[in-house]
Amino acid sequence: MQTAIETFDLTKDYRVGFWRSHPYRALDQLTLSVSPGEVFGFLGPNGAGKTTTLKLLMQLVHPTSGHATILGRPAGEVAVKRRIGFLPENPYFYDHLTAEELLVYFAGLFGEHGAAARARVARLLDLVGIGAERRLQLRKYSKGMVQRVGLAQALVNDPEVIFLDEPMSGLDPLGRRDVRTLVLSLRDEGRTVFFSSHILADAEALCSRVAVLAKGRLVASGRLDEMLAFRVQGREIVAEGVSDQALARLRPRARRAQPLGPGRYAFEFDEAVAPEAIVGEVVAAGARLVSLNPVRESLEDFFVKQVARAEGAPRAV
Amino acid sequence: MRVVWRVAVSVFRESVRDKVLYNLVFFAILLIAASALIGQLSAGQELKIIKDLGLAAMSIFGLFIAVFIGIGLVFKEVERRSIYSLLAKPITRTQFILGKYAGLVLTLAVNLGIMVAAFYAVLAWLDATTPAVLKRAWEAPALDPAMLTAVALVFVQLMVITAVALLFSTFSSPLLSAALTFGVFLAGHFSADLRDLEQAVQSPVITGVTRALYYLLPNLAAFDVKARVVHGDPVLWTDVGLAVGYGVLYIGALLTAAVWIFSRRDFK
Numbered sequence: 375m376q377t378a379i380e381t382f383d384l385t386k387d388y389r390v391g392f393w394r395s396h397p398y399r400a401l402d403q404l405t406l407s408v409s410p411g412e413v414f415g416f417l418g419p420n421g422a423g424k425t426t427t428l429k430l431l432m433q434l435v436h437p438t439s440g441h442a443t444i445l446g447r448p449a450g451e452v453a454v455k456r457r458i459g460f461l462p463e464n465p466y467f468y469d470h471l472t473a474e475e476l477l478v479y480f481a482g483l484f485g486e487h488g489a490a491a492r493a494r495v496a497r498l499l500d501l502v503g504i505g506a507e508r509r510l511q512l513r514k515y516s517k518g519m520v521q522r523v524g525l526a527q528a529l530v531n532d533p534e535v536i537f538l539d540e541p542m543s544g545l546d547p548l549g550r551r552d553v554r555t556l557v558l559s560l561r562d563e564g565r566t567v568f569f570s571s572h573i574l575a576d577a578e579a580l581c582s583r584v585a586v587l588a589k590g591r592l593v594a595s596g597r598l599d600e601m602l603a604f605r606v607q608g609r610e611i612v613a614e615g616v617s618d619q620a621l622a623r624l625r626p627r628a629r630r631a632q633p634l635g636p637g638r639y640a641f642e643f644d645e646a647v648a649p650e651a652i653v654g655e656v657v658a659a660g661a662r663l664v665s666l667n668p669v670r671e672s673l674e675d676f677f678v679k680q681v682a683r684a685e686g687a688p689r690a691v
Numbered sequence: 692m693r694v695v696w697r698v699a700v701s702v703f704r705e706s707v708r709d710k711v712l713y714n715l716v717f718f719a720i721l722l723i724a725a726s727a728l729i730g731q732l733s734a735g736q737e738l739k740i741i742k743d744l745g746l747a748a749m750s751i752f753g754l755f756i757a758v759f760i761g762i763g764l765v766f767k768e769v770e771r772r773s774i775y776s777l778l779a780k781p782i783t784r785t786q787f788i789l790g791k792y793a794g795l796v797l798t799l800a801v802n803l804g805i806m807v808a809a810f811y812a813v814l815a816w817l818d819a820t821t822p823a824v825l826k827r828a829w830e831a832p833a834l835d836p837a838m839l840t841a842v843a844l845v846f847v848q849l850m851v852i853t854a855v856a857l858l859f860s861t862f863s864s865p866l867l868s869a870a871l872t873f874g875v876f877l878a879g880h881f882s883a884d885l886r887d888l889e890q891a892v893q894s895p896v897i898t899g900v901t902r903a904l905y906y907l908l909p910n911l912a913a914f915d916v917k918a919r920v921v922h923g924d925p926v927l928w929t930d931v932g933l934a935v936g937y938g939v940l941y942i943g944a945l946l947t948a949a950v951w952i953f954s955r956r957d958f959k
Contacts, residue, residue: 388957388959429775429958432775432778432779433778434774434775434778434779434957434958435957435958435959436955436957452781452782452783453781455779455780455781455782456781458779459779460775460776460779461776462772462775462776462779464772465772465775465776466771466772466773467773467776468701468705468773470704470705470708470709471704479697479701480776480780482697483694483697483780483781483782484780484781485693524776527776528776531780537779
């Protein structure tokens with residue numbers, strides 16, 4: 375099966391310094407592949423190289439070495455651009471145009487014009503929640519509204535692959551929920567969504583696979599459930615009717631004992647402690663078991679660990 | 692071609708909304724006011740002065756439009772990052788540059804068209820209000836169609852300047868681009884003097900530099916037939932053809948350089 379996005383040892387050095395004499399490696403030999411229909415989260419702290427990667431995929435910057443393909447064709451080809459959509463980070467559009475005019479202009483670059491283009495633009499603006507203000511010049515828009523227009527323009531050509539660079543940035547909670555719904559509906563329509571974010575909750579809610587980038591290097595990638603599932607770190611038991619004696623017996627063995635209410639506690643035990651033994655002990659102490667859950671490593675824990683490890687390593691070049 | 696045209700129309704629309712075209716109202720008022728005043732002050736010379744003033748004003752106003760819009764054309768897109776979403780659309784960097792250029796040329800053409808209309812309106816008013824006996828002293832008729840040749844060459848000259856501004860805009864800041872473009876405009880009008888300088892000095896280094904500049908800078912004097920037209924002297928079609936051909940070649944070279952630089956740029 376043809377991949378949707380593929381990068382091969384993609385590397386980008388920028389020249390910095392007064393005489394542009396010092397190379398600075400923004401991205402170091404990034405190799406990854408995204409399958410069609412996937413929602414792929416591209417994660418990393420600020421300055422990790424996420425935007426550089428997206429710019430390389432859009433050919434806004436030229437790679438120092440390596441290459442990238444989108445839908446099996448070299449990134450940057452006009453034929454490829456016809457089939458993709460891109461929302462840049464903190465987008466800016468011609469502020470003398472209205473949202474409607476901007477989208478009609480962009481639709482025109484795809485060869486769509488006239489009533490069909492206007493109808494499509496109207497549908498897209500409805501989809502992203504731009505109402506009557508679509509006839510206002512963009513200079514009068516708030517940051518969140520510009521972001522919504524940005525999403526609409528990324529979809530103006532009904533793209534197969536959509537690249538979103540920090541799509542939640544500048545959005546209020548309602549806006550973020552709308553974007554999540556939108557991304558999920560794009561996934562349901564079979565489109566590939568590649569989005570960069572440093573907001574892990576978004577990735578956890580939306581992505582089937584993620585890649586974690588730090589200091590320009592890929593530090594982890596894979597299916598979210600595989601990356602986190604085997605990292606069960608312990609078990610949490612919630613019990614009620616816990617007497618002082620029972621508490622005195624359970625507390626030393628638990629990693630954490632947190633009171634939740636009168637006689638109600640949450641105990642966290644190490645992975646090594648067998649769950650059956652804990653349950654038996656709780657019941658024997660006269661307490662009632664409310665719940666028993668594995669404590670998994672959250673994406674945030676995983677992310678922090680991976681990034682901390684990479685941050686310890688020097689940046690290439 | 693369709694994509695280039697769409698970018699061009701977008702540039703034109705931006706210029707209109709930036710109110711650049713409204714300088715024409717000022718121009719028209721200035722021209723009319725000046726002609727009325729001069730009509731009272733300089734008996735017998737008013738036609739020549741109005742023609743001189745009108746053609747010069749078109750050239751200067753056009754220069755300002757070409758420079759002040761031209762220098763920001765590419766820079767603004769990159770600086771404000773609107774280019775990110777644009778270049779992700781099915782458009783090549785070459786089409787982008789050509790579209791920007793065509794858009795500015797379109798803006799200039801409309802500006803110049805309105806200026807010419809205002810200019811001819813004033814001349815028509817002068818023609819209608821001047822007694823026949825005074826008209827006999829005129830070197831050329833008031834509504835001389837030859838003036839359109841001068842205007843056409845002003846237009847070609849502005850197209851060259853626009854291409855210069857666009858070229859600078861692909862790699863330098865607006866302020867520097869403006870300074871460089873005005874520099875080229877001034878030097879371009881005196882490029883014949885560089886030739887003379889070459890003959891006047893003995894130093895081989897200076898000779899080399901002036902010769903290089905002479906060939907590198909546009910010879911804008913080739914587009915200036917205003918004085919000849921005002922005095923009713925004939926302008927040869929071969930001269931016009933040569934000037935236009937030179938202009939087209941020069942613009943082609945400038946745009947090629949602009950595309951070459953722009954295609955290699957990284958938009959950080």
